[in-house]
Amino acid sequence: MSMFPLAFAKMSGAGNDFVIIDHRRPLLAPAEQPDFARRICRRKFSVGADGLILIEDSYVADFKWRFYNADGSVAEMCGNGARCAARFAYRSGIAGKTMHFETIAGVIEAEVLDEDETVSVLMTDPVDHQPDRTIDVDGRSLTVDSINTGVPHAVIFIDVETIPVKEWGREIRFHRVFQPAGTNVNFVRLLPDGRLHVRTYERGVEDETMACGTGAVASAIIAGLRRKVQPPVQVVTSGGERLTVAFDQMEGRGIGNVRLQGPARLIYEGLLTVESLL
Numbered sequence: 250m251s252m253f254p255l256a257f258a259k260m261s262g263a264g265n266d267f268v269i270i271d272h273r274r275p276l277l278a279p280a281e282q283p284d285f286a287r288r289i290c291r292r293k294f295s296v297g298a299d300g301l302i303l304i305e306d307s308y309v310a311d312f313k314w315r316f317y318n319a320d321g322s323v324a325e326m327c328g329n330g331a332r333c334a335a336r337f338a339y340r341s342g343i344a345g346k347t348m349h350f351e352t353i354a355g356v357i358e359a360e361v362l363d364e365d366e367t368v369s370v371l372m373t374d375p376v377d378h379q380p381d382r383t384i385d386v387d388g389r390s391l392t393v394d395s396i397n398t399g400v401p402h403a404v405i406f407i408d409v410e411t412i413p414v415k416e417w418g419r420e421i422r423f424h425r426v427f428q429p430a431g432t433n434v435n436f437v438r439l440l441p442d443g444r445l446h447v448r449t450y451e452r453g454v455e456d457e458t459m460a461c462g463t464g465a466v467a468s469a470i471i472a473g474l475r476r477k478v479q480p481p482v483q484v485v486t487s488g489g490e491r492l493t494v495a496f497d498q499m500e501g502r503g504i505g506n507v508r509l510q511g512p513a514r515l516i517y518e519g520l521l522t523v524e525s526l527l
């Protein structure tokens with residue numbers, strides 16, 4: 250029996266966009282999912298998105314997800330996707346306003362705030378902070394911090410308006426020091442009013458996206474550790490939307506209680522046809 254027409258939602262978390270499918274009654278075998286993700290995320294030929302989220306049943310939480318980047322690779326976590334998945338689950342009656350869901354990075358707690366589109370996510374604690382690496386890019390020597398906020402991130406403080414984010418991001422993403430996993434790359438500028446302007450090159454999309462939640466978190470934490478900002482940190486994304494990152498900075502005991510808050514909007518719901526996969 251054909252799985253088409255297949256119900257889906259298109260959601261946007263601060264401009265990071267996702268196709269979300271209620272997959273509690275499984276329709277796609279795991280082996281079919283990477284190719285499905287690539288096809289459905291292909292802009293102008295199909296729905297188009299930065300990622301695909303499949304919502305599935307969980308024994309230990311309200312639900313679990315499988316997260317695919319647009320190129321069909323699996324990601325351990327996605328901050329903007331997490332807010333969208335939470336709002337989708339709440340709207341669909343899969344979970345209440347406060348919920349827990351399983352990701353590869355760990356169990357995530359999320360809260361749908363009021364009836365508007367704002368969702369707050371309690372992230373996993375950051376790990377693997379490596380400060381002050383020097384990396385040569387395009388003839389320039391850059392100081393790069395790396396940290397894992399659910400997925401790996403590099404953070405570089407620089408004048409973000411003037412640099413070629415896609416070219417430099419790609420060079421750093423594939424730099425030998427970040428292999429084999431690769432990394433997402435955040436270019437960050439501290440604005441005069443204390444906010445951070447963050448532009449992110451995303452692994453698995455292989456381009457700059459309009460926002461990256463785990464990237465905003467990585468940038469805010471590194472800026473906090475460098476005493477450039479104090480939480481809660483306001484982040485301005487490439488698409489102009491705002492994300493808020495809060496965390497506890499415990500003297501000598503690292504960073505904890507990391508929360509990412511921002512919009513998770515339902516753009517439309519629809520039915521996928523066979524032709525959407527061609």
Ligand SMILES: N[C@@H](CCC[C@H](N)C(=O)O)C(=O)O
Pocket residue numbers: 265318323324325326327328329330400401433451452453454460461462463464
């Ligand atoms: N956009 C996401 C991150 C998605 C995963 C990333 N592309 C990777 O493969 O590491 C976010 O909002 O955090």
